[in-house]
Amino acid sequence: MKKSKLPRNLSWLAFLFTLLTVLACSTGTLLSPPATATPEPSATAAEPPTATVDYAAQTAVAQQTQAALDAQATEMAAQQTQQAAEILRATKAALEPYEIALSGLGVMPSEGQIYLADSPVTLQGSGFKKFFYADQFPGVVGRNLAIQADIQWDSRYGDAGCGFAFRSSGAGDKPNQYAVVAMREFGGYVAFEIHNEGLVINRKEVYPVLYDPQFDWKNGVTNRVAAVLRENTLQLFTHGIFLEALDPTAPPKPPVFPPPPAPPTSNNPDELAEYKYELDAYNKMKQEALDKYNLYRSRFNQGAADLQEGYIYLIAFAGSGDITCQFKNAFLWIASP
Numbered sequence: 234m235k236k237s238k239l240p241r242n243l244s245w246l247a248f249l250f251t252l253l254t255v256l257a258c259s260t261g262t263l264l265s266p267p268a269t270a271t272p273e274p275s276a277t278a279a280e281p282p283t284a285t286v287d288y289a290a291q292t293a294v295a296q297q298t299q300a301a302l303d304a305q306a307t308e309m310a311a312q313q314t315q316q317a318a319e320i321l322r323a324t325k326a327a328l329e330p331y332e333i334a335l336s337g338l339g340v341m342p343s344e345g346q347i348y349l350a351d352s353p354v355t356l357q358g359s360g361f362k363k364f365f366y367a368d369q370f371p372g373v374v375g376r377n378l379a380i381q382a383d384i385q386w387d388s389r390y391g392d393a394g395c396g397f398a399f400r401s402s403g404a405g406d407k408p409n410q411y412a413v414v415a416m417r418e419f420g421g422y423v424a425f426e427i428h429n430e431g432l433v434i435n436r437k438e439v440y441p442v443l444y445d446p447q448f449d450w451k452n453g454v455t456n457r458v459a460a461v462l463r464e465n466t467l468q469l470f471t472h473g474i475f476l477e478a479l480d481p482t483a484p485p486k487p488p489v490f491p492p493p494p495a496p497p498t499s500n501n502p503d504e505l506a507e508y509k510y511e512l513d514a515y516n517k518m519k520q521e522a523l524d525k526y527n528l529y530r531s532r533f534n535q536g537a538a539d540l541q542e543g544y545i546y547l548i549a550f551a552g553s554g555d556i557t558c559q560f561k562n563a564f565l566w567i568a569s570p
Contacts, residue, residue: 366404381459382563391418392552407431421450
């Protein structure tokens, strides 16, 4: 059987058509512009919701806080007021005995300030005409004042005593000051002295036994001694009994002596011996007093005696040996300016 053949031209055309189709598809695929990406819609940041301020709530909280603080402050103030009242009552109760004592000395307590010393205060010393000081009112300076203490003394010899110094320039060896000293000798007396640069320029002696039967010169006893100074008037007291008023600025006065001992009415040897002993002692005391008067008169200076103000001390004095002074219930009152 004879094969039929397609015309050569027709086969070639079919092949060419197929090739063109393939090329057309390939060219279209290779040359077509890339597809443009469709942009996605941009994301918009969401804003937070606006907070709503609750002013009423804030005000309520602030008011509650302030109320709590006010209540706390009120409670603290009430406690402080109560504590202050308790301290005031305790202070008043503690000062009452001293206010009573001041009234007995003719002093109005409310017109000044009270200062209390330690109790007891003991001063000991030994020497020749030497003062010893206890600074129980440190930094206190005064002009018009009152001072008192219950004083117990002990000394080997009578020329020793205990007392106070005031309007003092200091507790050194050469002070300017007024001094009140209760002495044991001659049956006991209270001496007032003015010191200028440590030297005695005036001295006055007052004998409590003339006014105060309680005063006792013996060792181991306790005497209450007080002094009140107003301007240029000094008042001396023992056991609350007024003794004498002195003017510190007045010049020394000649001593006044008691009558000499009376001679015996018989020739008894014992009575004559006792009389001679008493007369010798009397003449010795008289001469010593005259010598002191002449010395003070030579030293006295009106300006040096008129002290204005100064420190205040508890003091002990040793004349020719040892002295122990114990002060109890000691207090000082300084007048208001």
